[in-house]
Amino acid sequence: MSLTLDTPPGVLGHAASSAGGSTQPLLGSRVRAGFPSPADDHLDTDIDLHAHVVKRPAATFFVRAEGDSMRGDGIHHGDLLVVDRSLEPCPGRVVIIALDGELTVKRLERVGQRYYLVAANPSFRPIPLEGREAQVWGVVTYVVHALPGAPA
Known part of the structure; x- marks a missing residue:
């Protein structure tokens, strides 16, 4: 072989990556996939999905x-x-x-x-x-x- x-x-x-990038809002708290809990209603930061998945x-x-x-x-x-x-x-x-x-x-x-x-x-x-x-x-x-x- x-x-x-x-x-x-x-x-x-x-x-x-594109020059300047494109960011989207990232919720400041995680979302549970189990039993729901009250969510924080604020945005913590922006996230560039490309930068997140392309190291x-x-x-x-x-x-x-x-x-x-x-x-x-x-x-x-x-x-x-x-x-x-x-x-x-x-x-x-x-x-x-x-x-x-x-x-x-x-x-x-x-x-x-x-x-x-x-x-x-x-x-x-x-x-x-x-x-x-x-x-x-x-x-x-x-x-x-x-x-x-x-x-x-």
Whole structure:
């Protein structure tokens, strides 16, 4: 198996920040996903979402997910993935990888001395990397998707 880091040809473009940036208000308190509590009704600061999800702009690109093999990890068809090429493709991380020349997104796992690409959907079997050409394009750091029923 050849596991190398390749430079992608700008899948959806690099993550260069726009001059001046664009910030949106950030609520000063967190929102509970469990039992609701009274919320603070004030804005604490502004947040630049790009600056929040892109830590290394020169090494970051965006790509859209296709299919449902990673839905268990919260990655759905059409989601926007933030990918960092500077991160080590360690076992346990979700990676964008060219496998035998075809791009896929899967979790990299190691069992003993063997590496596998593992889907987050039980309908898909692990893919052994042994004997295959595999070039890691980067590590997925964030996923952006709309919720069901959200206006387009």
